[in-house]
Structure formats: structure tokens, C-alpha cells
Amino acid sequence: MTTAPLVIAHRGASGYRPEHSEAAYRLAVELGADAIEPDIVASRDGVLVLRHENEISGTTDVATRPEFADRRTTKRIEGADVEGWFTEDLTWAELATLTVRERLPELRPLSASHDGEGRMLRLSDLLRLLDDAGRRVGLVAEIKHATYFDSIGLPLDQFVADELRSAGWIDDERLTIESFEQTVLDRVRDRGVGGRSVYLLEKRGAAADLVARFGSAAPTYTSQLEESSLAALAAAGRHGISLDKSTLVGPDGTTEARVVDAAHAAGLEVFTWTLRAENAFLARAHRGPGGREARGDFATEFRSLMELGVDGVFADQPELAIAVRDALRPGVGGRV
Template sequence: MSKFSVVILTLTFIGCQTNEIKIAQPKAEKIVIAHRGASGYLPEHTLPAKTMAYAMGADFLEQDIVLSKDNVPIVIHDIHLETVTDVAIQFSNRKREDNRYYVIDFTFEELKQLNVSERFDPLTNKAIYPNRFPLGKSSFKLHSLQEEIELIQGLNKSTGKNIGIYPEIKDPVFHLKEGKDISKIVLNILTKYGYKNKKDRCILQCFDANELKRIRTELKSELFLVQLMEFKEEETRLEEFSKYADGIGPWIQQIIIGKNKDGTWQISNLVSNAHQLHLKVHAYTFRADQLGDFSSFDELLNVALYEANIDGVFTDFPDKVVKFLNKN
């Protein structure tokens, strides 16, 4: 009998006697994406919110990108300014006919003059999430994609970590109508900072399927691409998405669709269908202060990550997701 056989028999005997030897099944890697930074604690898309999310252990930090008048990529969620800044006070005469203030109408230097706050309703001046960072307190500013990349890469150097970026091309059709090719500008910056292919810690996302396909085919990007999804009818397009994208980013309610009569959660086939096409699934948005029918944030995370088997979460509370994953 070989030494290998003796070892196997010994382990088998011990296992039968004590029932202590168990082979653990490895869990698939789950990633934490800081949605607009640690936006549950600090105003979204500010450098302090990104720094906090970095310290909380997120795997990726998200950057929504809109162009300024002078073609600087600005990290802000919308093409408009009035829901997160004091633009209506500082530049009251710069709104368009629809009464909106557009990022693209301001130079980078002008945008840097604005004060950033927690998201609010400009009609009532009340915070969208009243229990988050108080409106009008402290000092926060807008910044460029380059500034954020340099912050993250600087922290990677000083901490020895390798936290990634997760930029989103916002409203490319709007930018093209304004005479600007936002995707080309952003890709050039990403390349300059060393984000070139799937091995680099950069995931590029967009809701516009035509634009994301263009990024892959016409602009020849080799980055990891994620097709964001919002509508149920898009679920029939997974095979099409798989031709150019590496993953999908659906709304969580496209995955967890309700409760059965016995109290268990109904899970759609979206994740399993995507996995069959080798697409990763990063779902949005997980908020501890917006739970819906879930009894706790942990319950929501457990259903999404383990019952539905998604691969990653966009969350305003990266610390809570990191803590949940570490104990499960």
C-alpha cells in the first residue's frame, strides 16, 4: 500500500470516528462596489466619500462621469447640477429654458467654485435621505476623473492595496448632441493612467447598449465592460450583451421580484441566465436606509448574494457589506 493510500485511510477513519473533518466548498468571489463612494455617510461623489469608502474596504469605487464645457470629465451622477450643488445661488442666470443647470455649460474652474451637498429636492430644499449627512454643513467640492484616479492610485501605493475604479459613461447621446465624444475622452484618460485591459482594476459601465458596444468594437477597448440594465424587456437581450460585455448591472428588483405565500423570496432567472452566458452580475443599489420589505440589510444581502447568487453589489454602505461578507 502506498503512503498516499495510508493517509487517505487514516483520514477516513478519523473522520468516521470524530465527524470533525469536513471539506469546505469554496465560495465564489463577491465584490463590493462603493456606489458614489461611501454615499450613505458623506455627500455622494466627493473625494471625502471616496476616501471613506476606500478605508472601509470596498473592492471598487464608482465614478459617474459627465463632461464640462472645456471637456474635463467631472465625477457627478447627473448631467444636471441643481440637486447636489448650490449652482442656483452662485449662477442663477445660467439655467437653460427647462430651468435646469447643466454641467456641460460650465468650465471646470467654474464648477470648482460650487459647493456640494447631500442630494436634495431643489423645489423643497429637503434632503432625499434625511438621516444622512446634514445639508449645508462642512465643505465639499466637485472634482475631475483625473483627480479621483490620482487619489485612488496614491492610496494604493501608500497602503499596498489594489482597489479598483468603476467609471460610468453618463448619457453619451446627450454629449454627442452637444458635440462631445465622452467615451473617447474618458478612454484616453483611462489609458493614460494605466487602465487598458481586463487585467487592470477598472470596470467600465454604461446604460446605453449602443454606446457600450461602440466602446468595444469601434473604440477597441479591452477593458472589462458592464452593460447596465433598468427595464424588464432588456432581460431578453442577454445573448446580445454577451457579444461585447463581460457583465451586466441590473436593478435589484429585476432579480428579487417579490415573496411567495410561504414567505420565501421569489428569485428571477436573470442571474442564472446571465451566468450561463458567462456574464458577471453586479446589482444596484443596496441601501441600508431603504430596505422595502426586507427586515434587515443582512437579509437583503443574504438573499441577493447567496440565494440569487449575484457576483457583486453597488452599495451606499460599503462597510456593512464588507462586514457581512467577512462573517459569512
């Protein structure tokens, strides 16, 4: 590895502030993150909003708002029944009235103490924040549930391309677009969106666009990590892949470099998610005393993943990942 891995703030500094809030994004910039990763979904009127999922009862106060009680519903999304309130059932004007809250309050009481302090943001709001950051900070934008949104008449590829073009980000060198669905990556590229194109892969299951096309015959994410499939990803225009860290580190803390090496041999960058300091998220071998919410031996886990030669890591506490990176490769910073 000739450069240290990029440290990407996962939904902002989401270890300290409610994810996707303005406070989380601003703190991530202050803590030195090389880039910020938002998740992108759509409102009923086609505004791109920043939420981990389109179901928002766990990350906003929508469930406490009597004026939206009749919007509660159950939907079938990517093979699962999901109950709650959904961004596509509210206009941006309605979503803008909601306040944000911590998704994991039992694990992150500090963040939960900031519940209600901020409101939902649009992609356009984050682009302005990055332009005004005072230093170069990248954007790693994840397009969520594209096949589902397309099925209800909300084409995220079109909305993303239009938004980036309007903001002057359409071919910005700071830009990376990622998704669990290659179809939308191809479509945004065809609409003139530049930057890097990264394919996200779970440890289990199959991509929603492939399941929609092939049903039970859809290739699994695991099968797409074979050498021939990695070469095909590169040939299709992907610049990298992004892996669930459990693909690379086992419960006993041992790491596996095969996929990283094979991807690099195919000409692909490799990213991994998500580095988190709390025991609840660490491999068993790296957990410490104090319960699920306490910090364990995160430094060992972070270092072991970086030593595999990954090109970037997503972190909820970006400054902790930066400290491990800088100790591992002193004098060699991340790059956007």
C-alpha cells in the same frame, strides 16, 4: 458561487458623505470597498466630471450662486424635461468653484452635515486617488447620457479613452466600464479601452441609444433579459450585466434567481444596485421602525441578494455589505 461578491462603493461611501465627493471616495477606501463607482459627465470644455447627473442643483451649491443665475434652463434629456443647472453649460474652471452637498438630506442628515466641505472632482482626480490608495481598489466607471452628450458635440467615448490613456488606465485590470447604452460601450472599446464591459439595465423602459435609433420600436430592458438576448450581449463583447435590485427582490422580500442563472449560463457576470440600509430603500418586508431614514433589516435583504450568486453588489454603506458577505462566505473575499 465560488467567490464572494465584489462590494462596489456606490458613488463612494455615499451613505455617510455627499456622493462623488473626495471625502466619500476616501471613506469608501477606508471602509474596505473592493471598487468605487463614479458617474461620468462632461463640462462645457470637455472635462470629465463626477456627478450622478449632468443637472447639478441637487448635489452642489450652484443654485445659491448669483454669478450662475443666468445658466438656469430647461432641457430635454432622454425623453424628459429637466430644469436646473447643467455641467455642459459651465466650464471646468466654473464647476471647480462649486461645493458639494447631500442629495437626500432628509434621509441622511449625517451626510448633509458635511455640505460645503468639498468641491466637485474630475475623473483624473479619482484616478490619482485610487493609484495612491495603498491597496488595490477597482474602478467601475459609469458613462452617463452618452447619446445626449454626443448630440451636443461632447463625445464621452473619446474623452474617456483620452483620459484613461493619459493616466495609464487604458487597459488596467482594475477597470470596468459600464453604461445604460451599449453604443458607448462599443465605442470606448474601439478606442482601445480595456477592462470589463458591463451593460446596465433598468427594470422598466428602454436604452436611450436604442430609443434614438428605433423610437417606440426599441427593445425594452426587460426583453433584453431573455436567454437569447443575454447570449447576444455576451457575443457583443459584454462581460456582465448590472440590474436594478428590484428586478431580483420583490416588495415581500422574495428573490428571483432566474435572470442570474440565465446570465451566468450565457457567460455573463451579474451585478445589482443599490444596496442601502435605510427603510426608504428596502423591500417592504425588510423595513423596521423609526421612519424612512432609520435602518431596517438590511442584512436579510443583502444576504438574500448575495445568495442568488451575484458577482457584485453596489452599496452606499460598503462596510455593511462587506460584513454580510464575509458572514456568508467566510474566508472568501471579493476580487477586482
